[in-house]
Amino acid sequence: MNPKMSSPKVGFLYPGYAAEDDYPRLGKMVNPNVDVELIITEFNEDAHTVEALSEMGSNRRIVDGTKHLVGKGVQSVLWTSTSASFVRGLEGIKEQIATLEEQLNVPASTTALAFVRAAKAIGAKRVALAATYPEDVALLFKVLLESFDIEVIQFASKGIITAAEVGTLQKDEVGNLAVENDCPDADALFIPDTALHSAEWIEDLEEAVQKPVLTANQVSFWEALRLTGQFTPQKGLGTLFKQELPKEGELDVIKS
Known part of the structure; x- marks a missing residue:
């Protein structure tokens, strides 16, 4: 800025x-x-x-x-x-x-659309999805991503019912969620729940899986x-924040 x-x-x-x-x-x-x-x-x-x-x-x-x-x-x-x-x-x-x-x-x-745009911004076409949700709900996010040609090649759901419980997960638990559900062939790892704390841990998560990590918040x-x-590019918030935005129009992923 x-x-x-x-x-x-x-x-x-x-x-x-x-x-x-x-x-x-x-x-x-x-x-x-x-x-x-x-x-x-x-x-x-x-x-x-x-x-x-x-x-x-x-x-x-x-x-x-x-x-x-x-x-x-x-x-x-x-x-x-x-x-x-x-x-x-x-x-x-x-x-x-x-x-x-x-x-x-x-x-x-x-937030759902932000994931799609963020994937486009970092060039992630094949992703691993580590969801906190029950499987039936997590599958709906997979469907949305794939409708935008983002291929989900690794899929996992933790099966947590309430946002309140998700909000209690600590850094080590979030780190385990990331590492255990990553895939070597994925361009990025998605962790899609705004109930999950992540702001201060993104750099550590990326270090753990050696690739971009996109979290909901x-x-x-x-x-x-x-x-x-x-x-403008920022440090400390992962790959997504470190780079310039794509050219105007490249993130216009939906039509009115």
Whole structure:
């Protein structure tokens, strides 16, 4: 970012409490710092099931969350749940983005789509997927990735039902998840759950598997910052943050 420019301000709608503290932490890890507006959204049930996640990511929940960002001056906004986006399929993701943009009149995205764009940005075409979710939910993310020609060559699901439990996993457990579910032939390792802490461990995870690692909170923050138009390469947050953005248009992965 140009030091003469004011620090960007980004908004995140985050369902419940698990690893929400990663976002202000990420805001302080980049230079210059990014001002983070984090809104906790409500839902009926903390469960990694299609029914619960679909309700969690419904337009009603998103609209309710955006009300708390009106007038806050955010320059971009993210619906910050991977699973409560991809369970609704690509059309549901498009609807979530349209709702965010209509309510706040700023560029918007979701974590699920951020993974797709981040994969394109680092040139990852064949990936290993280490999911915390139950298998049926994790498979829906695999389907989404493959619809964008991102081949999942290694697939694992940890089978954790609640985001609250995922949020308790410590560095060694996350490291084991990465190492045990990597694949030598994969271009990158994906760990797709915003309930999982990762902000301070990405460099260690990449060192452990010797390849780029994309985590949900990392790609969400990257996407939000990218959408402000004020991204420049950063150290300490993995391969994704170290490189220049692709040429304009190369990350336009969906059509309106």
